Amino acid sequence: MSKEGPAAPRVRFSSADGEVAALAARDLSSGLAAMLGIEVESSPDASLPQSEIRIDLSDSMAAATSSPIAPEGDSFEISRGAESITIRAGTERGLIHAGSNLLEKLGAQFPPGVAPSYPRIDSARLAAIEPWRVTPAFKRRAFASDIMTWNYNFADRLELHLRHDREFIPWMARGGINAFSYIRHAHDTRLKIDEVAPLLRERGIDVEYGGHVLQLLLPRESFAEHPEYFPAGDDGVRAVRGNLCVSNPKAVALVRAGALAYVHDHPENKLLHIWGADVSRGAWCRCGQCRALPPQLQYMNVVNAIAGALAAELKAPPIAYLAYHDTVEPHPDLKPLDNVWFEWAPRERCYSHAIDDPVCEINPRYHESLQRYVEIFNGRGHIFEYYADAILFGGLGFATPAIVASDLRAYRSLGITSVSCLTFGAYSVMAYPVNLEAFIRGSRDPGFEPHATLVGTAAGRHPRCAAEIAAAYDAVERASKLCLDYGDVMSPVMTPEKAARKRGELREAVLTFDEAIAAADQIALSLDTPLADAEKDLWRYSSDVLAGLSDYLGALGQTGVHRRIWGEAAIAKVAAAVERIRGIDREIKGTWGAYDLEWIREIWLGALQRGLDGDGKPAEEMF
Numbered sequence: 016m017s018k019e020g021p022a023a024p025r026v027r028f029s030s031a032d033g034e035v036a037a038l039a040a041r042d043l044s045s046g047l048a049a050m051l052g053i054e055v056e057s058s059p060d061a062s063l064p065q066s067e068i069r070i071d072l073s074d075s076m077a078a079a080t081s082s083p084i085a086p087e088g089d090s091f092e093i094s095r096g097a098e099s100i101t102i103r104a105g106t107e108r109g110l111i112h113a114g115s116n117l118l119e120k121l122g123a124q125f126p127p128g129v130a131p132s133y134p135r136i137d138s139a140r141l142a143a144i145e146p147w148r149v150t151p152a153f154k155r156r157a158f159a160s161d162i163m164t165w166n167y168n169f170a171d172r173l174e175l176h177l178r179h180d181r182e183f184i185p186w187m188a189r190g191g192i193n194a195f196s197y198i199r200h201a202h203d204t205r206l207k208i209d210e211v212a213p214l215l216r217e218r219g220i221d222v223e224y225g226g227h228v229l230q231l232l233l234p235r236e237s238f239a240e241h242p243e244y245f246p247a248g249d250d251g252v253r254a255v256r257g258n259l260c261v262s263n264p265k266a267v268a269l270v271r272a273g274a275l276a277y278v279h280d281h282p283e284n285k286l287l288h289i290w291g292a293d294v295s296r297g298a299w300c301r302c303g304q305c306r307a308l309p310p311q312l313q314y315m316n317v318v319n320a321i322a323g324a325l326a327a328e329l330k331a332p333p334i335a336y337l338a339y340h341d342t343v344e345p346h347p348d349l350k351p352l353d354n355v356w357f358e359w360a361p362r363e364r365c366y367s368h369a370i371d372d373p374v375c376e377i378n379p380r381y382h383e384s385l386q387r388y389v390e391i392f393n394g395r396g397h398i399f400e401y402y403a404d405a406i407l408f409g410g411l412g413f414a415t416p417a418i419v420a421s422d423l424r425a426y427r428s429l430g431i432t433s434v435s436c437l438t439f440g441a442y443s444v445m446a447y448p449v450n451l452e453a454f455i456r457g458s459r460d461p462g463f464e465p466h467a468t469l470v471g472t473a474a475g476r477h478p479r480c481a482a483e484i485a486a487a488y489d490a491v492e493r494a495s496k497l498c499l500d501y502g503d504v505m506s507p508v509m510t511p512e513k514a515a516r517k518r519g520e521l522r523e524a525v526l527t528f529d530e531a532i533a534a535a536d537q538i539a540l541s542l543d544t545p546l547a548d549a550e551k552d553l554w555r556y557s558s559d560v561l562a563g564l565s566d567y568l569g570a571l572g573q574t575g576v577h578r579r580i581w582g583e584a585a586i587a588k589v590a591a592a593v594e595r596i597r598g599i600d601r602e603i604k605g606t607w608g609a610y611d612l613e614w615i616r617e618i619w620l621g622a623l624q625r626g627l628d629g630d631g632k633p634a635e636e637m638f
C-alpha cells in the first residue's frame with residue numbers, strides 16, 4: 016500500500032519492447048484497476064530491460080530482486096521488492112500469460128466463453144504477492160481449426176465467427192497458448208483468416224499454415240495433360256482425386272516447387288503442415304512402381320523431397336508429417352530428414368480411457384505406435400488432439416478432464432513438448448468448455464487437478480448457479496466415459512458383441528445426461544441464465560441422439576422387417592434431435608452450430624441409413 020502518494024500502483028513496461036508487451040501491460044493494468052477500484056496507468060519506460068513489466072506499489076520505484084537466471088522461452092518469473100513487483104519473461108507473449116497468472120492469484124478468473132471476472136480486492140492483497148516462476152511443460156501449445164468453419168464466403172457468418180474470435184483469442188493468450196494452426200481443405204480458397212491475423216499478432220501467437228494441401232500443391236488442372244502425375248487405383252486407372260504418383264519425378268518436383276512457393280509467400284508461417292487428402296484410404300498411388308510402397312513411405316518420399324529443398328534455408332519452418340488414418344502406424348523404413356517432425360493425430364482412439372491406460376481395448380495399439388514414432392523421429396513430434404472436436408463427438412456435449420490430464424502426462428513422459436487441440440469455434444466452447452480449460456491448464460502443467468478444473472469452469476461460466484452446473488458437468492463427465500470408445504459418435508460401427516454391450520451403455524448415458532438436465536433444472540427460475548439454458552438444450556440433444564443410437568444398435572441386431580422398422584425409427588429419433596440445437600442462440604452455438612452441423616448431419620444420417628441397408632461403409636471423403 017502506498018504511503019507516498021496517490022499515483023501508485025502503476026505499471027511500467029520496457030520501451031524496447033513492441034506491441035505484445037504493451038498489450039500485456041494494458042491487460043494487467045486494466046485488470047488491476049477493476050480489482051482495486053482505482054485507476055492504474057501503464058506506460059513505457061526506457062530504464063526497464065526487455066520482456067519486463069514492473070508494478071510500482073509506491074512512488075519509490077525501487078527495483079525488485081529477481082533471480083540471476085533469466086527466464087527462457089515462454090517461461091516467466093514474478094519477483095518482489097519492498098515496494099514493487101517485477102514480471103520477467105523469456106518472450107513478450109510470456110508477459111501476457113504472466114500478467115493473467117498474477118491476476119488469477121489475486122482471484123481473477125478467465126473462464127472459456129465468458130468475460131473475465133475481476134472481483135474487488137484490497138490493495139494489501141496485491142502487496143502480499145509472493146514470488147513464483149512458471150515454465151510451461153509443453154513448448155508448443157496450440158489450437159487448430161478448419162478454415163472452412165469460418166464460413167468466409169458469407170459476410171454475416173464470417174462476422175459471427177469473428178465475434179467469437181475476438182473473445183477466444185485473448186482467452187487463449189492469457190492461458191499461455193502460443194500457436195494457432197489453420198487447417199486447409201482442398202476446396203478452400205483461403206489459407207488463413209486475414210481478419211484474425213492482427214488478434215494473433217498483437218499477442219505474439221505464432222501462425223501455422225497447411226493442412227490437407229498435397230492436392231493443392233499438384234494443381235488438378237494438370238490432369239488433362241499429365242494424368243501420369245496423379246495416383247492410380249488398383250486397376251491402374253489414374254484419377255484426379257487423391258494425392259500424387261510419387262514414382263513420377265516430375266510430379267514430385269511440381270509438388271516441391273509448390274511447397275517452396277507456399278513457404279516463400281508466407282514467411283510468418285512457423286510450421287508447415289503438409290498433409291494428404293483427408294480420407295481413410297485410397298488417396299495414395301497403386302501404379303506398378305508405387306504399389307510396392309506402403310502409404311507411409313509414399314508420403315515420406317514427398318515430405319522429404321520438400322524438406323530437402325528447405326533444409327538449406329535458415330528461415331524455413333520445419334515440416335509436419337501427419338500420422339493419421341492410413342499413416343498412424345509408423346513404417347520401420349521411415350527415414351525422415353532432420354527438419355521433418357511427425358504430427359500424431361489419433362482420431363480413432365478411445366476417449367473413455369487415457370492414451371496409456373493398459374485396461375483399454377483400443378489405446379494400447381495407439382500408444383505403442385506413438386512410442387515407435389518418437390524413436391524413428393528421434394523425439395521430434397507434435398501431438399494433435401481432439402478434445403473439443405464437434406464432428407468426432409457428433410456435436411454432443413462431453414467432458415473428459417481426467418483423460419486430458421493423464422494423456423498430457425503420458426505425452427510429456429515420452430519427451431514430447433508440442434501439443435495442439437482441434438476446435439470448432441464457439442461450438443467447442445459451448446460443448447467442451449471443461450476440456451478446453453483442461454487443455455490450457457495441462458499444456459502449462461499436466462499435473463493440474465481435473466476435478467477442480469471441472470468445478471472451476473462451472474463456477475467461472477455460471478457464477479450465479481455454480482453448484483447446479485458443477486453437478487451437471489459431473490454427470491456429463493460420467494456420460495462421456497460411456498460413449499467415447501468407438502470413434503465417431505455418430506458412426507456406431509462395431510462387432511456384434513461390443514454392440515450388445517454398447518447399446519446398454521448408451522442407454523445408461525441417456526439417463527446420465529438426464530441427470531445433468533435435472534441438475535440444471537434446480538437453478539432458480541427467477542434467474543435469467545441464457546448460457547445455462549443453451550447448455551441444457553445441448554444436453555437434451557445429447558440425450559435424444561444417444562437414445563436414437565442405442566435403438567439403432569438394437570435394430571442392427573435384428574433381421575428382416577424388424578431391423579427395417581426399428582432402425583428407421585431410431586434414425587428418425589437422431590434426426591429429430593437437432594431441433595434442440597436449432598433452438599440455441601447462434602451467438603452461443605456459433606457458425607458450426609448454426610450452419611456446419613446442418614450439412615454434416617445429412618452425411619451422418621445417410622451413413623446410418625446405409626448401415627441399416629447392410630452397407631456399413633463409411634463416407635470416404637467427408638469434405
Ligand SMILES: [Zn+2]
Nearest residue numbers: 260300302305
Ligand atoms: Zn505411382
Ligand SMILES: [Zn+2]
Nearest residue numbers: 365368375376
Ligand atoms: Zn478405452
